Amino acid sequence: METGQDIAVEPARAEDKTMVDIRGMNKWYGTFQVLTDINLSVRSGEKIVICGPSGSGKSTLIRCINRLEEHQEGDIIVDGIPLTEDVKNIDQIRSEVGMCFQQFNLFPHLTVMENCLLAPMSVRRTSRAEAKRLAQRYLEKVQIPDQADKYPSQLSGGQQQRVAIARALCMQPRIMLFDEPTSALDPEMIGEVLDTMAELAREGMTMICVTHEMGFARKVADRVVFMDQGRIVEEGDPVSFFNHPQNERTKKFLKQILQH
Amino acid sequence: MDLQFIEIIPKTGPLFWGALYTIFVGLLACGLGIAVGTALLLMRNSRFWLVRKFVGIYGSFIRGTPALVQILVFYYALAPLSGINVGPLTAGVMAVGFNSGAYVAEILRGGLTRIPKGQWEAAEALGLARHKIWFKIILPQVFNSVIPLLVNEFTMVIKITPLLSTITVVELTRASQMLYNETFRPVEVLLLAALIYFVICFSVSQYGEYLQRRSMKYRL
Numbered sequence: 001m002e003t004g005q006d007i008a009v010e011p012a013r014a015e016d017k018t019m020v021d022i023r024g025m026n027k028w029y030g031t032f033q034v035l036t037d038i039n040l041s042v043r044s045g046e047k048i049v050i051c052g053p054s055g056s057g058k059s060t061l062i063r064c065i066n067r068l069e070e071h072q073e074g075d076i077i078v079d080g081i082p083l084t085e086d087v088k089n090i091d092q093i094r095s096e097v098g099m100c101f102q103q104f105n106l107f108p109h110l111t112v113m114e115n116c117l118l119a120p121m122s123v124r125r126t127s128r129a130e131a132k133r134l135a136q137r138y139l140e141k142v143q144i145p146d147q148a149d150k151y152p153s154q155l156s157g158g159q160q161q162r163v164a165i166a167r168a169l170c171m172q173p174r175i176m177l178f179d180e181p182t183s184a185l186d187p188e189m190i191g192e193v194l195d196t197m198a199e200l201a202r203e204g205m206t207m208i209c210v211t212h213e214m215g216f217a218r219k220v221a222d223r224v225v226f227m228d229q230g231r232i233v234e235e236g237d238p239v240s241f242f243n244h245p246q247n248e249r250t251k252k253f254l255k256q257i258l259q260h
Numbered sequence: 261m262d263l264q265f266i267e268i269i270p271k272t273g274p275l276f277w278g279a280l281y282t283i284f285v286g287l288l289a290c291g292l293g294i295a296v297g298t299a300l301l302l303m304r305n306s307r308f309w310l311v312r313k314f315v316g317i318y319g320s321f322i323r324g325t326p327a328l329v330q331i332l333v334f335y336y337a338l339a340p341l342s343g344i345n346v347g348p349l350t351a352g353v354m355a356v357g358f359n360s361g362a363y364v365a366e367i368l369r370g371g372l373t374r375i376p377k378g379q380w381e382a383a384e385a386l387g388l389a390r391h392k393i394w395f396k397i398i399l400p401q402v403f404n405s406v407i408p409l410l411v412n413e414f415t416m417v418i419k420i421t422p423l424l425s426t427i428t429v430v431e432l433t434r435a436s437q438m439l440y441n442e443t444f445r446p447v448e449v450l451l452l453a454a455l456i457y458f459v460i461c462f463s464v465s466q467y468g469e470y471l472q473r474r475s476m477k478y479r480l
Contacts (some may be wrong), residue, residue: 068381094387109400118396119386142274151477164382171386 017044018077019175019206022067025063025074027057034060036230049217049238052227053253058210062177065208066097068163079174091173095123098168102180104160105118106152112139112163113148116170124171131170138166142196158189162196169200172193176200178209214257218242226250268448271439278435279456285349285431286418286460289356289430293417296361301368301402302394315365322362328423331355335427338428353426360417367413372398376445404475411468415461432456 003049020042027035035057050058059143061068064076067083067090076083078093094204109114116135120126125241139145142162144155152160161181168176178197182190194216201207201220211217217238224241226234226249245251305317322330326442334355346354364452375398394406403410425434434452 012415068384091387091389097385099382099383099385101378103376103378105376105378106384107379107397107401109404119388122392122396123389125389136422153477168386 006141012226013038016045016120017080018042019044019046019079019114020208020211021075021077022061022065023075023077025064025067025071026070027060027071034230035064035071038232039227040232041207043207044174044206045204047201047220048055048209048223049221050208050210050223050227051212051214051217051253051257052233055229056134056227057210058227059179062099062179062208062210065175065177066094066099068099095171096173097175097177098171098173099177100161100164100179100181102183104157104164104184106164109154111149113166115152119167120170134170135166138169140161141169141199142166145190146153155161155187157185158192161185161189161193161229165193165196165200175206178207178211179210180210182211182213203220212257214254216241219236226253263451264445265448265452267443268452270445271443272449272452273455274435274439275432276451278430278432278453279460281430281435282421282432282457282459285353285356285421285424285429286414288353289360289417289421290414291331292353292357293360293413294362296358296369297364298363298399300365301372304365319362319365321352322359327356327359327420328374328426330359331427334358346441348424348427348429352421352427356417356420356424359420360413362479363413363416364410367401367406367409370409371402374405393394407468407472407475410464410472414464414468418457418461418464 018041020040022040025038026033026037031212040048040061045116050061052058054250060069065078065083071083079096081093081096083089083093092110106112107118110118112134113135116139117128117131120131120134121128121260136145136148139148142165144159144162144166147155147159147163152163153215155163165176181197182193184194190213194213196208197207197216209221211215222239223235224238225232226241226245226247228249233252234241234245236246241250242254245254271318300315300318303311329420331352335348335351340350379397379401382392383397388396421431424431424432425437428434430438432453436449440449443449
């Protein structure tokens, strides 16, 4: 029985393709090196949590993946497309990579529905009816279908972040990036956003999350990456990462963050 | 001094035509001002140094010369320079519009600084092209954030349209002059004209306040 399951899983694993491949990446702000020798490979369907002290370069790293920040050395390949100066490649990558931000960054002059329609209609050239159908579906998924005609300012922080997730999903991305999605939220709203993310993870989305929510990392992550001073210091599956951290800095960080 | 409004009222038909003309010229000039101002804002954010430099020079030139001189230059120089025979109305609207554009551009520049960087990032992350980000995300918010200042600028435009009387545009002020030359009642006529100007400007600012209230709900 057990072996039968294993066999069923194996071929799927063999098909697993690398969605994000970062090799020997270096990045500087002027003369200050913010990222040093970053190597990270993310398979399709994998959930990565990146953590580390503030200023360690976590956000900068994921912002390089969709070119919100430029890297100077090394290769970033997203779903087989090399990230170069070529605007065509950048556009193609951005249409496959969705992103959620700490400050939600919804467009305040557009309703929730219009926020969701804009990119599919003007980037993917989806018809209005089709885009609306998609938006309705994803707003239901994040559990705010009845707020579609409201403006972002009329929603709570947690609802805004869930709209931001729906807006990104409307582009039907293959990879989702989360840049501290719960850091700007009141404590009672963190749960609803994390639940939405966990649901997304269950459905097999490839996710890279910068977050301090260690409970989420334990439950959802396939791999936890710890960064300090612009380097990836340690990475591993959540169980060994949290129970047997190898690196001194990881131990110190986990002690600080888990004490509370 | 005794004012003879009763005697004047039946003859004020031309004043109202003048008022309509002032509104007409004002609308065209404001429209042109918005177009020029928006273009200047985009040019200021161009990647080409020369284009950005031009915006600075244009702005200081407009602000550093009298509007009346600008209007006269447009009226007398535009036809010989361009080879197109423009009438006083076209020359006047262009002069006032290009003048206003410099001020509108300054107002918009202030508004632009209030747009959080996150708006650009979110739009870029969604894959929107640069011109779409400008026209669908950034500019609508910039305009929303500067409504009171724009309204003020438009009342300024109404108030410089009397200068167009010098190039034979029969707007409200020119119409009043013609009327009091005929009736010899300058004080009554001019008081009426002033009242009409006030009503126009007041309506503009009331409309601005309405827009301002309406825009409140979509601000974060």
